[in-house]
Amino acid sequence: MISLPDDTYPTVNVLNIADGGITHSGFILGEASDDTKIQAIKILLDDSTYSDIDNTKGTDVFKTWKFKFPSGTAAWRQGTHHTAKIVCVDNNDFYSPPAYISFTVGNNNDINGDGYTDILIGSNNNTSFIAGAYTFLSSGPNGIQSRDISSGGAADITITGESGSSPGITVKARDTNGD
Numbered sequence: 001m002i003s004l005p006d007d008t009y010p011t012v013n014v015l016n017i018a019d020g021g022i023t024h025s026g027f028i029l030g031e032a033s034d035d036t037k038i039q040a041i042k043i044l045l046d047d048s049t050y051s052d053i054d055n056t057k058g059t060d061v062f063k064t065w066k067f068k069f070p071s072g073t074a075a076w077r078q079g080t081h082h083t084a085k086i087v088c089v090d091n092n093d094f095y096s097p098p099a100y101i102s103f104t105v106g107n108n109n110d111i112n113g114d115g116y117t118d119i120l121i122g123s124n125n126n127t128s129f130i131a132g133a134y135t136f137l138s139s140g141p142n143g144i145q146s147r148d149i150s151s152g153g154a155a156d157i158t159i160t161g162e163s164g165s166s167p168g169i170t171v172k173a174r175d176t177n178g179d
């Protein structure tokens with residue numbers, strides 16, 4: 001059997017953040033592919049140095065990847081502007097054309113940690129005088145599925161308060177299970 005040389009460059013792209021957009025998640029999500037094997041996926045943040053998102057040197061020709069924003073003291077503040085350049089390297093050290101995004105950090109309201117914005121709606125005015133909050137979670141790139149909770153639809157998470165209390169007056173969304 002003749003082994004043909006690898007003459008195909010890998011590809012990489014970002015799925016959840018548009019170039020020039022605002023992100024309301026704490027992750028960058030994307031895909032990578034190659035005709036032979038993906039060796040590594042690397043990211044360069046704010047023109048610093050490349051670090052590995054994935055360096056498993058596996059046998060995959062297609063991968064999805066997920067990069068978590070810096071945390072702790074290095075965490076990015078809301079309203080700050082950042083750039084990310086991502087490349088995929090194949091098993092012959094061919095580099096993909098880079099995927100490049102520049103974006104602004106919004107408030108992180110990706111509650112289910114899938115990289116896409118969720119909605120938390122406070123309610124303190126329902127018929128039984130029980131206050132509450134409704135959470136609608138994104139389902140990946142399809143976003144939040146439309147539903148009508150007044151005619152049989154349901155929120156993903158419903159927080160119901162005691163009668164007479166008002167937990168829904170002020171609500172805050174955060175990435176509660178991001179990993």
Ligand SMILES: [Ca+2]
Pocket residue numbers: 006007008009010034035036037090091094
């Ligand atoms: Ca290749």
Ligand SMILES: [Ca+2]
Pocket residue numbers: 109110111112113114115116117118137138
């Ligand atoms: Ca989400």
